[in-house]
Amino acid sequence: MTSIGCSLPLPCWHRPCIGHRRVTLTQKDWLPRNARTIPPTVTGERPGIVDVPEKAWIACSAASAERFEVPIRRVSAVQPGCTSPLPAHTQFLCEATPLRSSLPxxxxxxxxxxxxxxxxxxxxxxxxxxxxxxxxxxxxxxxxxxxxxxxxxxxxxxxxxxxxxxxxxxxxxxxxxxxxxxxxxxxxxxxxxxxxxxxxxxxxxxxxxxxxxxxxxxxxxxxxxxxxxxxxxxxxxxxxxxxxxxxxxxxxxxxxxxxxxxxxxxxxxxxxxxxxxxxxxxxxxxxxxxxxxxxxxxxxxxxxxxxxxxxxxxxxxxxxRRIRNRALNALLTEPLLRRIVLQLRPCVPRFLFRALREADARLRQRNTVFQxxxxxxxxxxxxxxxxxxxxxxxxxxxxxxxxxxxxx
Incomplete structure (x- = not known):
């Protein structure tokens, strides 16, 4: 188990059951630069245990400082010199610092x-x-x-x-x-x-x-x-x-x-x-x-x-409102299709994802009758x-x- 200094957990920036927190690390070479990740789930009391889910990665933006803040969006639990993630549910201690302090x-x-x-x-x-x-x-x-x-x-x-x-x-x-x-x-x-x-x-x-x-x-x-x-x-x-x-x-x-x-x-x-x-x-x-x-x-x-x-x-x-065409509405609201699109979100350029959202909104609007x-x-x-x-x-x-x- 790797220790990092610890404080108080922050509000959860998350998709369901997934948290996003900012932590302060004490080892400058503990994580690879710009690693891609999914957020860990924070549990327990102070100092707080971070339970790394399966395929979890930690992304760090500044690997040069002795102490630096890492937004745990997709954050990796990679040990020094390692190129693969730790096993699922590896635990380590973390320190949360006020998120607002680093935002203009x-x-x-x-x-x-x-x-x-x-x-x-x-x-x-x-x-x-x-x-x-x-x-x-x-x-x-x-x-x-x-x-x-x-x-x-x-x-x-x-x-x-x-x-x-x-x-x-x-x-x-x-x-x-x-x-x-x-x-x-x-x-x-x-x-x-x-x-x-x-x-x-x-x-x-x-x-x-x-x-x-x-x-x-x-x-x-x-x-x-x-x-x-x-x-x-x-x-x-x-x-x-x-x-x-x-x-x-x-x-x-x-x-x-x-x-x-x-x-x-x-x-x-x-x-x-x-x-x-x-x-x-x-x-x-x-x-x-x-x-x-x-x-x-x-x-x-x-x-x-x-x-x-x-x-x-x-x-x-x-x-x-009511739906004009139920078959089209079933396609637009199909949970599996929407989950696939959201899973592809990190791989899609922001402008393209925004265009897809706007196209979805236009289709929904055309399939709507006001009554x-x-x-x-x-x-x-x-x-x-x-x-x-x-x-x-x-x-x-x-x-x-x-x-x-x-x-x-």
């Missing part, structure tokens, strides 16, 4: 739209992207949230590729991204705080019953949900909590526990405790949809940019209002805002 402030986002899903985040992202002082990265990067276990067909960027999404920032006063499951994550708030303590957080909330109904149809559209009715999906939650009744194309099984996604009070509290109320803006979908210009101006003021810039068409974004979803059955709506009554009361108290009209 302009290379990082300044604000995050963290959710909740189906609460207007896509529209707000679209509106903000039109402002000359705001740079918006592509939506749903989900670089934070170590506890968010997406399927392998879901593309989660490592640190280098995540920051590359902000590389085209060109003089804008602030940069941000929107990933709707950050709010649901139990770890994302702390991870974002450690990444950039000065971050501003935007939270968008909606009547729980309406949000869940809209989320069900979104999941039906993108393949995460296969049950034919919302009532069946709600009834299946106990089975799904046990890992059953999850479709083959599902990319985020935990999101199928619908009621958990609308437990807003605890989710919002995590961000208020991590960042303080002055760094958190809470917008309500009701007010946002009724007067998007006012909510937009309020957001610009919160971000510290010119709020008189209103040259933006406040049109409906991300309306209810109103059917109204929620009245009895089901009334039941959900009763279920979420106490939750809405807790949220009202937390925000010092009366939201009980959601459940009245």
């Amino acid at each position: 402030s302009r290379a990082k986002p300044d604000f995050f739209i963290v959710g909740a899903p189906k609460c207007g985040t896509t529209a707000l992202t679209h509106y903000l992207a039109t402002h000359p002082d705001v740079f918006m990265a592509p939506k749903e990067l989900h670089a934070f949230g170590a506890d968010l276990q997406f399927g392998r067909q879901f593309y989660r960027r490592d640190l280098r590729n995540y920051l590359a999404e902000f590389a085209s920032r060109n003089g804008e006063r602030c940069a941000g991204e929107a990933s709707v499951w950050y709010l649901f994550s139990e770890q994302a708030a702390a991870e974002i705080k450690q990444f950039n303590p000065e971050s501003r957080i935007i939270i968008m909330l909606r009547n729980p019953a309406e949000m869940l109904y809209s989320l069900y149809y979104q999941f039906r559209f993108d393949g995460n949900e296969h049950l034919p009715t919302f009532e069946e999906a709600l009834a299946a939650e106990p089975e799904r909590r046990a890992g059953r009744l999850i479709g083959r194309r599902s990319y985020f099984a935990r999101g199928l526990l619908y009621r958990e996604t609308a437990r807003y009070a605890g989710q919002v509290r995590r961000y208020l405790e991590a960042f303080g109320r002055e760094q958190v803006l809470v917008l309500l979908y009701d007010q946002f949809s009724a007067n998007p210009a006012a909510a937009y101006c309020r957001t610009l003021d919160f971000l510290g940019v010119d709020s008189t810039h209103l040259d933006v068409p406040f049109k409906v974004i991300n309306a209810s 109103q979803r059917p109204p929620m059955p009245g009895a089901l709506r009334a039941r959900l209002k009763r279920e979420f009554g106490s939750e809405v009361e807790r949220l009202s108290e937390l925000l010092d805002r009366d939201l009980t009209y959601w459940t009245s």
